[in-house]
Amino acid sequence: MNAIPEPRIEPVRDAQDPLDSYSESVVRIAETVTPHVAAVQMEVRRRDKAFATGGGSAVVFTEDGYLLTNAHVVANSDGGHAAFADGTRTEVDLIGADPLSDLAVLRGRLTVPRPVELGDASRLRVGQLVVAVGNPLGLAGSVTAGVVSALGRSIPVAAGRNRRVIEDVIQTDAALNPGSSGGALADSTGRVVGINTAVAGIGLGLAVPINATTRRIISALLADGRVRRAYLGLVSTPVPLSARDSMRTGERHGLRVVEVLPGSPAEAAGLRAGDLVIRAGGQPVANAQSLQRLLFADAIGVDFPLAVLRDGSVLELIALPQEMSG
Incomplete structure (x- = not known):
């Protein structure tokens, strides 16, 4: 009768062993980006009362405390609160929103962490590593990794009784869920190349790209609070x-x-x-x-x-x- 072979026991890796290169990249990107991503709770303010309207994530992108998020995150709100991984908290005011690009700008009333470095989504390639940082389902500072699945998508999205089209989005297999919206999509250098949007459905990873067009949109929001499109x-x-x-x-x-x-x-x-x-x-x-x-x-x-x-x-x-x- 043949003996049943004993299972092979692999030695446990020492805690000081280096991570594999993929893990090292994800860890480095996460450590670079996470401190600059806030969990935001939006509200409508009426006299001395405030009523919650929704929440998501936002990314600090200027030295003077402006944050970038999704327009659908701030819909029907006047402002809200932002909380960062280091414990920093501040009230935020809504500066402007552009539903067509699904981008919006907030500003913190108090000092916020330093800004992320914005990249250029026009340089992305299908198959490239990207990391999403946000606050899905209220879980602060969540990180998911994946690759660029497709570029240049145009996605029709239901918004109440109306329909709109989000143009030129990045599709990624990095998992996104409600609360991820407004968070950062970063490339392998830690530069933010997109603002995540989970509006199209749970599990479908989409991000509004940071490129020449969206920079023009962001500038208009900073200057006028709206974009004529x-x-x-x-x-x-x-x-x-x-x-x-x-x-x-x-x-x-x-x-x-x-x-x-x-x-x-x-x-x-x-x-x-x-x-x-x-x-x-x-x-x-x-x-x-x-x-x-x-x-x-x-x-x-x-x-x-x-x-x-x-x-x-x-x-x-x-x-x-x-x-x-x-």
Whole structure:
């Protein structure tokens, strides 16, 4: 009768042994970013009373105490309270919000930790390591790690009875849950390249990118408390053109229309799901960010040409962008 082999016992690693390189990276990023991420509880203030409206996370991004978060985190609020991992607490006031980008700015009334370093999401690559820091389900200072799953997403999101589109988001497999919204998405250098949003559903990791367009939005919020945006009303995804279409049009990439929102300027212009937008406002559009750059205040109510590939033909459509309402 054969003897049952004894289980192999692996030696316990000494506590001083170095971590593997992946763990070292995650630990370093978490230690760099976590002190600058607050748990926020938002409220509406009426005379001497305050009523809670919701909560999430926020990231300090200036030396004078401004914090970046999601617009849906601060919806229907006047301000609230922020608490940091080192025990720092302060009241915060709402400076401004932009529902289209899902970004908002708060300011602490008292001294807050130093700011994070903002990065550039345009340099991200699919498969790249990212770390999310936030306060999901009230669990302060939670860290999850993953990779960039996709770039340039446009996501339609239900908001009460209305629908809106969050453009050019980063998709990651780092787990996000309610409370993660407004937290930091950092790259391997510890720079914050996105503001996490869990508005699309539990477990789906999405983040608003930090790039040239969102920096312009943040500047407008700091200066005016709002962003005047032009609105087309389409959901799109970036795609490469075929060799034949590229030769015909002179463009290498375009935006495939996934959905045209009912009653939108895009619908009025004749845009359809399946169309491939190759130029907008006379400029090539290779991703949602390149389209967003063209849709600020100066595009409202002005003829906006769209060059579209449909059934092998190039169509020239004219949209009339509306001002995006809050």
